Amino acid sequence: MIDRREVVRAGTLGALGAGLVGAQASPAAASPAGFLEGVGPREWKRLADALSSRSTLYRPNDSHYPPLALPFNHRFAGTHPAGIVACGSTEDARTSVRWARSVGLPAVPRSGLGHNYAGYSTTTGLLLNMARMKTIRVTPRSGARSRTYGSMKVTHGAGTVTVGAGVTNGDLHPLLEDQGIFVPTGRCPTVGVAGLVLGGGIGFSDKMFGLTCDRLVSTTVVLADGRVVEAGRDSHSDLFWGCRGGAGNNFGVNTSFTFQYEQFQGDVGFYQLRWSLDSVLPVLAAAQRIALDGLDDKRFHLRVGIGTHGRARDQIRANANVNAIGQYYGPLDELREILAPLLAIGTAEERARNRASVREVTPGQASVLLSATTPVEQFATKSAVLTSRTLLSERQVGAAAEQLLDWPGSSNEDGAGFAMFALGGEINQVPPDATAFVHRNAVFIFAAETSWTDYDPPRVEAANLHWLREFYQSIFAGTPPKQSYQNFPDPTLKDWRRAYYGANYDRLVRVKRKYDPTGFFSYPQGIGT
Ligand SMILES: Cc1cc2nc3c(=O)[nH]c(=O)nc-3n(C[C@H](O)[C@H](O)[C@H](O)COP(=O)(O)OP(=O)(O)OC[C@H]3O[C@@H](n4cnc5c(N)ncnc54)[C@H](O)[C@@H]3O)c2cc1C
Missing domain, CATH: 3.30.465.10 (Uridine Diphospho-n-acetylenolpyruvylglucosamine Reductase; domain 3)
Incomplete structure (x- = not known):
């Protein structure tokens, strides 16, 4: 059965050569103009011949090239690699890097499907697609x-x-x-x-x-x-x-x-809660209090957020919601006690549904229930690391909810909103300079996100990117967060060195x-x- 996403993907692959609606060349592609001129067919053949049978070089005319070139975030689909090595071994990765250096091309690795938010796993040079290395x-x-x-x-x-x-x-x-x-x-x-x-x-x-x-x-x-x-x-x-x-x-x-x-x-405690946006203030207040009180309780995990989707204003209003999901490594009655302030919020129907969601599941089931992906297409994010001093106030949450209802809309079912991932426990036991990951005093990693599709007109992309800036700005007006998460890169962030890495x-x-x-x-x- 072909679902909507497959149709979209197929359409996108077909569009790759012609250039996608709204797709832009990635800034990662920045390289000296004309650097490809010196890389002739003989050089490419030299690379192809040097690779073992575990790896393959693809050039733009190969039928396998389009799906391998396309990044997960189609926003950056306009950047086309000069060549792609589907890399099957460390030795072939080494051969590819050496070759790229010898001909003056950049080499950029991509694993997974190329999820980088800022398009940093795209290049006009040599793309090393690592997907074959599945051992x-x-x-x-x-x-x-x-x-x-x-x-x-x-x-x-x-x-x-x-x-x-x-x-x-x-x-x-x-x-x-x-x-x-x-x-x-x-x-x-x-x-x-x-x-x-x-x-x-x-x-x-x-x-x-x-x-x-x-x-x-x-x-x-x-x-x-x-x-x-x-x-x-x-x-x-x-x-x-x-x-x-x-x-x-x-x-x-x-x-x-x-x-x-x-x-x-054995089994793990799981919960998934949802309310209409009317409950945004009490839910965010309770969730942040729970996360702060449980900062050192390593067994309790929480993601709380607000979101909506749709194209028309009435759809965006109707779909606007507050949600929380997570798991607990401990007895179910303890989990219910931790969640009690959240389970008391909402209409009778919401409370009943939320209470019923709290249950024990196998870790495998939990992993499926907790998993989520942004539908392929186009999206952007802005993140912040929140500490006990910078948790969201009622004003900030209210501003976010108001802005959410002003989201310009798109055809992407993932829509827009923010998510807050509770940190603490073992993470914060590690000193900030013990690894390059510096954010060791966080209570939450916050991510504002918006998404649109390949077939939305360019004005939708522009409106979504504008909205994301306004949304973030309305929440953090006057107090721009000092840190943000390096795995949610924001190409518009100016002081990214300190924001991602701090003193490290x-x-x-x-x-x-x-x-x-x-x-x-x-x-x-x-x-x-
Ligand atoms: C839908 C979605 C959900 C996400 N969920 C989470 C989450 O739950 N938790 C979380 O922490 N993050 C999450 N992220 C962020 C994710 O961790 C980052 O986008 C991550 O960098 C993706 O890695 P990748 O290998 O899939 O992407 P890629 O785009 O392939 O790579 C990301 C960066 O790493 C480089 N790179 C890739 N492979 C290698 C390699 N083998 N050697 C050296 N460098 C390499 C690339 O060049 C690029 O700069 C999510 C992102 C998306 C889009």
């Missing part, structure tokens, strides 16, 4: 200790799992479903583990088990000079530090990652100078040399 190797460890949380027995540090750079969050799901093996990742099944871990990695178990980057034991990196190094606690520890929060495409091409995993047995930025520059002194891996918000 997953599990190495159990004996003697790991277990602990019970409600109906769940967790064996901590039960072993390691080594994944290739092309593995996505969703690829790890069968391990959880079939064997109870769990690595904390993000919400979206198609996000690549590579981009996720390199920028941090928040999800619905991070307070309990740490960010994805906190679980990293080692990573294999192809450097700009073609060397392949293994970065871990005892080797290239400075690079290892940078690969835990320093964001992708800054130091090299990471071809594999080894994580410590947890072994699950200077150290990241030192790592960059050591491992990529010529700045071969670069993009507009890349670490400088």
